[in-house]
Amino acid sequence: MAPQNGFHAISRLALAALLVTLALLSTPPGVSVASGATEAIAHGDELYAKGRLADAYAQYQVALQADPADFHALCRMSRAESELGEDAAGEERRRLIAAAVEHARAAVRISPDSAQGHVWLSVALGRQALKEGPKGKLALAREIKSEADRALALDPNNARAYHVRAVWNREVASLNFFERAAANTVLGGVPAGASMDNAVRDLEKAISLEPVYVNHHLELGRTFRMLKRWGDARRELEKAIALPPTSNSRDPKFQDEARELLSHLPKKG
Numbered sequence: 001m002a003p004q005n006g007f008h009a010i011s012r013l014a015l016a017a018l019l020v021t022l023a024l025l026s027t028p029p030g031v032s033v034a035s036g037a038t039e040a041i042a043h044g045d046e047l048y049a050k051g052r053l054a055d056a057y058a059q060y061q062v063a064l065q066a067d068p069a070d071f072h073a074l075c076r077m078s079r080a081e082s083e084l085g086e087d088a089a090g091e092e093r094r095r096l097i098a099a100a101v102e103h104a105r106a107a108v109r110i111s112p113d114s115a116q117g118h119v120w121l122s123v124a125l126g127r128q129a130l131k132e133g134p135k136g137k138l139a140l141a142r143e144i145k146s147e148a149d150r151a152l153a154l155d156p157n158n159a160r161a162y163h164v165r166a167v168w169n170r171e172v173a174s175l176n177f178f179e180r181a182a183a184n185t186v187l188g189g190v191p192a193g194a195s196m197d198n199a200v201r202d203l204e205k206a207i208s209l210e211p212v213y214v215n216h217h218l219e220l221g222r223t224f225r226m227l228k229r230w231g232d233a234r235r236e237l238e239k240a241i242a243l244p245p246t247s248n249s250r251d252p253k254f255q256d257e258a259r260e261l262l263s264h265l266p267k268k269g
Contacts, residue, residue: 037067044076053249056080071114074107078120082127083250093131100124115155122147122164129171134178137171144168159209163216166202169194170223199223213247214240214254222261230266237262 044059063073085096107117151161172194203220221236240258245251
């Protein structure tokens with residue numbers, strides 16, 4: 001089932017508090033808090049897999065209401081909020097992304113040696129950075145890289161961490177003169193080690209670990225396009241479009257973006 005469009009997804013968030021209350025009131029006597037949280041997470045995961053992101057978000061709220069320190073619920077909430085934030089605008093977008101960051105930070109505090117908390121913190125910070133101006137983006141750059149690296153140190157096969165680090169490499173390596181000047185003011189210089197080659201390498205690693213994840217192919221195609229490697233860009237964008245839209249709730253949007261990029265590639269190359 002395709003995910004709700006941005007308007008309907010956000011409007012459904014208004015029902016979340018009511019759903020939380022009803023779910024808690026319907027919990028049978030004798031059911032433990034942990035059990036209630038686990039069941040709500042499982043239900044949320046089922047809805048998320050069907051592309052029903054706003055409904056999944058409401059279930060993760062139920063889980064956190066039952067157990068505010070549940071690590072898995074915090075990670076799921078961060079993921080859902082950062083993805084919902086992609087389809088929101090203005091203050092609602094800022095609120096969702098800020099909440100995603102805070103929930104991921106809470107997950108890291110609870111379980112600092114789990115890769116998942118660090119992954120979702122790097123994802124949320126990355127989404128926050130993409131909508132910031134040059135100074136805001138650069139101020140977040142080192143933490144994004146640090147969280148992705150920490151996730152990979154804990155789990156060398158975490159594809160999402162490779163994806164985040166790849167985008168970090170691409171964004172930092174492609175800074176223009178004025179952005180680099182801003183980095184000298186904000187950070188004392190551009191973060192070291194970023195390159196487009198590293199971006200390609202990390203995205204190729206992510207694809208090797210998750211070959212049917214649409215956004216890996218989209219971002220690799222985008223990176224090849226920036227490098228003017230037209231044939232490679234076409235190959236990856238066509239793969240992104242051809243894959244079943246079941247790897248993420250936003251796959252149809254990723255595929256629309258891939259089609260748009262593909263339509264602007266040179267006819268040959």
